[in-house]
Amino acid sequence: MDADRDKPFKSGFAALIGRPNVGKSTLLNALVGQKVAIMSNRPQTTRNRIRGVLTTNDMQIVFIDTPGIHKPHHRLGEYMVEAAEATFREVDVILFVCDATEPGHPGDDHVLEKIHGVQTPVFLIINKVDAVPKPDLLKMIADYSQKGPFAEIIPVSAKEHIQLDVLTSALAKLLPEGPKFYPEDMVTDHPEQFIIAENIREKVLHLTREEVPHSVAVVVEQLERRENSNVLYVHAVIYTERESQKGILIGKRGAMLKKVGQLARKELEALFGNKVYLELWVKVKKDWRNEPALLRRFGLDER
Structure with missing residues (x-):
């Protein structure tokens, strides 16, 4: 117990990015344990940057759910993409979320172009793994590992809460020592x-x-x-x-x-x-x- 008490507290920010409709909002809600972002099977549901807060005994992670990165057709769409891209420079880690049921989607390649060359560590999060056979998942991991220098590649299912503990453990290793930005019982800072x-x-x-x-x-x-x-x-x-x-x-x-x-x-x-x-x-x-x-x-x- 003394060792746990002496363990440094860690904190930081993680951006969830990806093309529309890959399950970023579902993942955010699952990670913080409460609904803070609306969910829909329609693309481009998220318009603002939604912040969700996960606090444990030894860390606090502020997740930022961003609008899906796409090719905009109006000023609102342009703002949504700008809002997502702005987070690249503001966080400690980028969580690039893709959909295991749609491997090799051109929209993922578009997102990869956007994050190419960023200095922020990037985790590849392959969501919806409960819906695909293991051989297909392994092939997808192999294919995507060739597309970028990912700090971690973590298959998860936000819907079924599969491997979310693996994701939070990996984040805990990467985050710097720091204070609590929000009270322990707060899960979002939106009014x-x-x-x-x-x-x-x-x-x-x-x-x-x-x-x-x-x-x-x-x-x-x-x-x-x-x-x-x-x-x-x-x-x-x-x-x-x-x-x-x-x-x-x-x-x-x-x-x-x-x-x-x-x-x-x-x-x-x-x-x-x-x-x-x-x-x-x-x-x-x-x-x-x-x-x-x-x-x-x-x-x-x-x-």
Whole structure:
């Protein structure tokens, strides 16, 4: 026990990068043991850099989940890629996440080009290993090991929590000695408004199809805990780009918007431990993804 007490405390930052839809957000949630990033099978779900904190007896790792690196088609897409690339210089280690079920994906090569030559150590994290035969996995490891000087190659399954302890142990060996950046019980540094808005957007992603999900931004206009009340009052606006999308989001006799609200309220009540009164509105802001002022207003450009 004396040896454990004398063990130096380590801390640092790790960026999760990769092309869209390889499971970065699922991995982040699994590592910190709680949902801090929304999840969807749609690509480009993550728009901001989401920070999740893992604290143990001898280390604290701040994971930064970045937007998927892709070739952008609008200003929002450009910002998302810029936000991901900016982390390369800000962290102690880069976790390059790829999908074991899609070996040799050209999107992975695009990410590798972006990180080529960076001085920050890079771990190759092969996710979804529970879904592939072992010979296929071994071939993928051999193929990718030829593509870059990875400090570690670690196969994991975020969904099934396979080898996550191996990943955290490898990080502990690499991290420098340092202080706790956040309190032990904190798993994310994002404010309540951000968490609520992302939760609502996640429900839109799950319930709508085609062009609607990526055209949506959510802004919490009002958040209030009234005195002597156990109710959290939330007024939020779902912004989209076209009147036709607004119609889809509201639905026949308001059915879609009601369903979004019901699902979001249920999860938020479990998360905050309060009753939640959630009022949702839908408004149109034409072509907002190409408007820098609106991106800043919606909290999507943090520079």
